[in-house]
Amino acid sequence: MPFPYNKVLDEDIKKIISVTDEKRVFVGDEIREEFYHDEMPEYGMYAPEVYVEAISTKEVSEIMKLCYKRNIPVTVRGAGTGLAGGATCKYGGIMLSIMQMNKIYEVDKENMSITVQPGALLCDVADVVSQAGLFYPPDPGERTASIGGTVITNAGGMKAVRYGVTRDYVRCLEAVLPDGEIVRFSSNVVKNTTGFDIKDLVVGSEGTLCVVTEITLKLIMPPKISRTLVMAFDEIEPCIETVPKLLQQAFIPTAIEFLERELLEIVERCLNKPFPVVEGKSFLIVMYDANNQEEMDFCIERACNLAIEMGALDVKICNTQERIASVWSVRASILEGMKADSDAQEECDVVVPRAKIAEFVKSAKKIGQKYSIRVIVCGHAGDGNIHTELLRQNLSDEVWEKNTKECLRELYQKSKELGGQLSGEHGIGNGRIEQFEEFIGQRIYKLHKDIKLAFDEKLILNPGKVIEVEHYDK
Numbered sequence: 130m131p132f133p134y135n136k137v138l139d140e141d142i143k144k145i146i147s148v149t150d151e152k153r154v155f156v157g158d159e160i161r162e163e164f165y166h167d168e169m170p171e172y173g174m175y176a177p178e179v180y181v182e183a184i185s186t187k188e189v190s191e192i193m194k195l196c197y198k199r200n201i202p203v204t205v206r207g208a209g210t211g212l213a214g215g216a217t218c219k220y221g222g223i224m225l226s227i228m229q230m231n232k233i234y235e236v237d238k239e240n241m242s243i244t245v246q247p248g249a250l251l252c253d254v255a256d257v258v259s260q261a262g263l264f265y266p267p268d269p270g271e272r273t274a275s276i277g278g279t280v281i282t283n284a285g286g287m288k289a290v291r292y293g294v295t296r297d298y299v300r301c302l303e304a305v306l307p308d309g310e311i312v313r314f315s316s317n318v319v320k321n322t323t324g325f326d327i328k329d330l331v332v333g334s335e336g337t338l339c340v341v342t343e344i345t346l347k348l349i350m351p352p353k354i355s356r357t358l359v360m361a362f363d364e365i366e367p368c369i370e371t372v373p374k375l376l377q378q379a380f381i382p383t384a385i386e387f388l389e390r391e392l393l394e395i396v397e398r399c400l401n402k403p404f405p406v407v408e409g410k411s412f413l414i415v416m417y418d419a420n421n422q423e424e425m426d427f428c429i430e431r432a433c434n435l436a437i438e439m440g441a442l443d444v445k446i447c448n449t450q451e452r453i454a455s456v457w458s459v460r461a462s463i464l465e466g467m468k469a470d471s472d473a474q475e476e477c478d479v480v481v482p483r484a485k486i487a488e489f490v491k492s493a494k495k496i497g498q499k500y501s502i503r504v505i506v507c508g509h510a511g512d513g514n515i516h517t518e519l520l521r522q523n524l525s526d527e528v529w530e531k532n533t534k535e536c537l538r539e540l541y542q543k544s545k546e547l548g549g550q551l552s553g554e555h556g557i558g559n560g561r562i563e564q565f566e567e568f569i570g571q572r573i574y575k576l577h578k579d580i581k582l583a584f585d586e587k588l589i590l591n592p593g594k595v596i597e598v599e600h601y602d603k
């Protein structure tokens with residue numbers, strides 16, 4: 130094993146500058162503290178030795194060649210909005226920002242695709258696509274994420290219920306391997322059985338296998354009409370039990386998000402964003418896309434009747450842009466609200482089979498009570514990816530740390546028992562690394578290690594994420 134890694138020396142910095150530009154190379158104290166962590170500083174704060182902004186695939190390749198030769202760790206940085214502690218230099222070394230590689234090429238209408246560099250923002254790509262009359266559906270809650278970050282974490286988001294996740298839209302990738310070689314995975318084709326699907330393996334690999342430098346994405350035709358409904362319930366059980374029933378209807382909703390009044394009050398109080406529905410304690414925000422008004426009327430009528438049959442107090446149909454925006458803006462502000470409300474949070478990103486959502490939600494509440502932790506469940510109910518937020522309330526550092534650990538352990542255990550997974554969309558990174566091996570079992574863990582070694586035998590790319598470096602010796 131190459132561990133411990135080499136420190137970056139002055140001569141390494143000189144070489145990096147010689148293949149880039151000194152204006153884009155920052156060393157030691159010149160590196161801003163925001164680059165020590167992602168959106169979850171709780172998962173570790175680590176200072177990079179050097180921060181480099183690359184502007185081309187060639188530069189990425191030259192930097193990787195140097196680091197490979199010198200055995201220096203490299204961590205790629207996108208927009209830093211990740212929620213797994215992934216884009217951090219756990220073992221020092223180089224933070225390689227690709228945010229200046231942000232070209233968005235013209236939409237290819239014939240092939241219904243678009244090619245972009247990884248630093249382009251998701252919101253900008255979606256806008257360019259929309260202006261061309263097409264649609265890029267993946268819609269994670271943070272639209273200022275880099276498109277490369279969303280690909281390499283296989284981001285999910287609200288609209289996964291109907292349209293699927295990022296992986297479903299990646300046609301092909303250009304990438305730089307840890308030794309600096311530039312390769313392409315697949316091409317702009319709609320199907321491919323030419324060997325193993327390495328492209329799909331790279332999607333979601335959390336920056337541990339290669340550096341993604343160009344992406345071609347599949348596009349689809351946009352829906353003609355979208356509507357949002359808010360279903361208000363008094364009790365949590367009928368609210369959650371409505372989710373699988375909505376999915377059994379003729380038209381699949383685009384999104385089904387679950388929220389509790391407790392959480393809405395936090396967003397209202399801390400961020401001054403009112404939720405436009407006053408009645409009820411548990412809510413489903415349900416979005417439908419349709420191709421004509423008749424289809425939409427059918428969806429809405431069926432969904433409203435179903436909600437009322439299930440015990441909803443009311444269903445609000447949001448058909449003005451203001452009301453739709455206010456509902457989704459509250460939903461998008463949950464993380465910010467929780468950060469403002471509580472001095473420490475933990476997040477459990479499990480995903481369970483849809484038929485087990487209600488059981489998981491009920492158990493999560495009980496587990497929270499057992500450890501005196503305020504547990505709030507919210508989020509992507511439509512695909513079983515219930516975000517379970519643990520908020521600190523008047524607990525000492527020591528008790529919070531101990532109880533959180535135990536509480537998370539039980540939540541993960543419950544997810545596994547119900548046939549679920551450890552992470553639905555945020556990944557393992559550094560935040561869930563301790564639970565990973567136990568959750569997936571030794572044989573599958575070893576397969577992960579072997580795959581990592583096949584790409585990166587020197588373990589220089591994002592070391593200590595997903596799998597601990599010392600575990601390769603086991």
Ligand SMILES: Cc1cc2nc3c(=O)[nH]c(=O)nc-3n(C[C@H](O)[C@H](O)[C@H](O)COP(=O)(O)OP(=O)(O)OC[C@H]3O[C@@H](n4cnc5c(N)ncnc54)[C@H](O)[C@@H]3O)c2cc1C
Nearest residue numbers: 207208209210211215269270275277278279284285336341
């Ligand atoms: C408010 C909020 C809401 C969110 N909602 C969702 C949601 O609904 N669904 C969801 O899935 N996620 C969500 N996220 C998480 C986050 O937006 C996604 O994980 C996003 O994909 C990260 O993109 P990024 O550019 O910020 O990546 P970063 O955080 O910079 O990096 C993430 C990981 O990818 C690696 N990486 C980045 N770019 C490259 C590259 N070009 N090549 C190789 N490795 C690379 C990094 O090393 C790191 O391991 C949310 C985050 C926030 C703050």
